[in-house]
Amino acid sequence: MLEQRFVEIVKKYPQKTAIVYDQIRISYQELYARVKHLSNRLRTIGIGQGDCIALILPNCPEFAIAFYAAAKLNAIVLPLNPLFKEDELSYYINDTNASIIITDSNRADISRNIISKLEKQIELIVLDDTCLLTGEVDKLIITESTSPFKGDVLYQYSSGSTGKPKRVCRTQNNLDREVINFTETTNISPADNILCIVPLYHAHGLGNCLLAATCNGATLAILEQVSHQKTTIEVPFVFRRSRVLELIEKEKITILPAVPYIFNTLAETPADAQIDVSTLKLCFSAGNSLSKDIFDKFLQRFGISVRQLYGCTEAGSIAINLDENSKNIYDSVGFPLRNVEIKITNEQGKELPAGVIGEVIVNSQALTNGYCNRPELNQQVFKNGSFLTGDLGKKDEVGRVYITGRKKIFIDTGGHKVDPLEIEDILITHTQVKEAVVVGIKGLYAGEIIKAVIVPQNLEICDEKDILFYCKDKLADFKIPKIIEFRKEIPKSPLGKVLRKNLIDTFSERINS
Template sequence: MLENRLLEIVKEHPDKTAIAYDKLRISYQELYANITHLNNHLSTIGIVQGDCIALILPNSPEFAIAFYATAKLNAIVLPINPLLKQEEISYYIIDSNTKAIITNSHESENIRKIISKIGKKIELIVIDSTRSLTKEVDNSRITESTSIFKGDVLYLYSSGSTGKPKRVCRSQDNLSHEITNLSETANISAIDNILCIVPLYHAHGLENCLLAAIYNGATLVILEQVLHEGKPIEVPFAFRRSRVLELIEKEKITILPAVPYILNTLAETPDDTQVDFSTLKLCFSAGNFLSKEIFDKFLQRFGIPVRQLYGSTEAGSIAINLDRDINNTYDSVGLPLKNIEIKIIDDTEKELPSGSIGEIVIKSKAVTKGYCNKPEINQQTFKDGWFFTGDLGKKDEVGRVYITGRKQIFIDTGGHKVDPLEIENILITHSQVKEAVVVGIKSLYAGEIIKAVIVPQNREICDEKDILSYCRGKLADFKIPKIIEFCDEISKSPLGKVLRKNLIDNLSETIKL
């Protein structure tokens, strides 16, 4: 299904730029040639329909090629954050029964160690450089498939109340419906240039950048990696701001998907810096609530209102605020996308009237059929065609949706969404940790700082340096607590529920690291 749509685009716009990356420009015809080349290689090493292929790649043309080459085989893509540590990556590889891993030379040695520890045969494919991309186009290979495959094409992991990530299976049919719904609602077409500055391993980047561009024949402009002595390095987004501003102007960007952290950094561009956003028709934020402060700051600096988009790993994009007079409704995620239904229900699953807060449930052909190997959770979450999101919200009199809270607690730190339960499960495996609770503390900038409150077995033995060292070996750097607090006991309700709000408010005797 995804390949058939790509073939339509290749035939309509063969010489149009599909992907721009630094000085490299890849046409749709060249993109398809590279997809076919990798697809043939995957076939020769025994990858077949239904096999899982993990992509451990940065934002790059190679990611796009690997995704579509896997989809062309009717296999399943598992995008993994390259910043994760070996133990975290191993969990995903084992749980998904991954058959092959596609990575680059920078990550290859680390991945070989992971495969060795797992102790099963997993093919490793190293895509080294954009310079090695295929340029020759064999027109005889551009033939349309006789059948449309609607099966699974994507595994993404969604954290939940257990602290263990749940594997979400999404089909080619799900993704096609999602992108169609978003494109028809937001008027995305072949004339658009979409700037990708959010991770492609995340649903927001994969679906709202890569798929939204390729499915519509638009141009995807990818912010290139920073290289130091020929090796890619991670730097704070603030150091990329000038390059992003340059790309928006140079590439005539029309659509900018982002997150609050990025938007805040862009909005802090000095007043004496010349910026041309005249081509930008749509800038939208997802992943976390957009504050009034950031909305106002961005609007004042660039004259462009940021639209909030509401989505989830299980359903993709669900709603977007496209109000003309958005100043009064900036905090709404807007109306449902085309072909999507949204209801607000109470604890008895009865639909509530406008203005009443309840759980948000949605119905859409873009929604996953469920979590892999989680029958009990699926029975609670997917009922009669409705997806129970776990988010709390309300509707106004015209049907706009407002998100008011979440049943599940996440921490938004530096643009990353982190499940505190995952960190807690690591901390309590430390021999000197009796109990641990992790919360997010609002920072002076966009997002939150991760704080760990620990009840030690022996305060004289357990110290901050030891805790941090332990975390570094098991968690990605962005998940490591920045604040450590030791206490004799953790505040709980009479029913034994941890009073997280008390831990957030109480910063006494806190050690900042």
């Protein structure tokens, strides 16, 4: 299915540029050669159908190569956030029973530490530019499976109200259908150049950047990593803004998938900066709701409307706003993609009329069959081939969809979507923490700041530095709270429900006030 689609693109456009990364330009023929080289390497160490391959890689050509190499073997890819700490990575690798880790030299040591502590044999492949981006491709012979493989190809994790990440398994057929749905809706073609500045390990980056490009013969330009003394480092996006704008102009980018935080930062480009963005035909935002302020700022600065896309890990892209009159309906996620159905229902499952808010229900062939090893939860949220998203929304009189809220709780910080319950689970393991609640408070610009409200066992022993140091080894840096507040008690309703809203706006009940 998916692998066959990629092979057909290679046959049609062998000399066309598939990936641009810094000074590197890789044609589709060259990309396939690297895919074949790595798949053969994996096969020689016993990796085959159904084996899980963990990818701990930043956005880079090697990610694309490893993904398609796994698909060629009918193996399962587990793309992980390269910013995760050892404990976080270990959880996912152990939970999926991964057979091998593919990473780069910057993350080789942490991968070795993980392997040494797990009670099973896990292979390790450390990729770098020299092992995959050199070699002869002139006599390339394209091989493909004799029959399309419709089985599992991807593991990703979806956080929710349970506090524990849920493993989502999607098949080659699921991803192939997502490509079809997205392509037919947005009319992506080989003439397009897509700029990837969102994480490839995430459903947004994987589906709307990597697959959207390579399954349609388009060119994928990947924002390169920042290096310091031969080590890649993370820097705030504002320091990459000029490079992103340079890439848009130089590579004649036509499609820009991003998140509200990125669009806000781009919109704040100084007025005297001369930037040619005339090639851009589609800018769309996902991951969180797009505020009117960001929409207006981007439109005013560049004369381009940012469109909202709605999607989820379980189904990939679901809906997108492509309406010509986007200025008046900027807050809509538009109509469902081709071949996707969205209903708005009440608690009894009855479809609601236009204008009435209810739960968003999705039906699509791109949808997973359910969460791995979670039969009870699957019975609750996957019914009759549909997915109960937990999101709240409504439709207008012509069928446009609006997302109005969530049953689930997430914090959008710096472009990352964070489950506060995951952080709370870490905090309460600290010996001096009696209770902990994590909330997001509005930042000065876009997105939210993570705040932890803690009831300590003993305030004299437990302090802010101690809490932050404890989190540092257990959570990715973007998940670590920026504000720590100590209280005598957590505000709760008469039924014992935590009143999270009361923790967002006021500091009046601090112990040290």
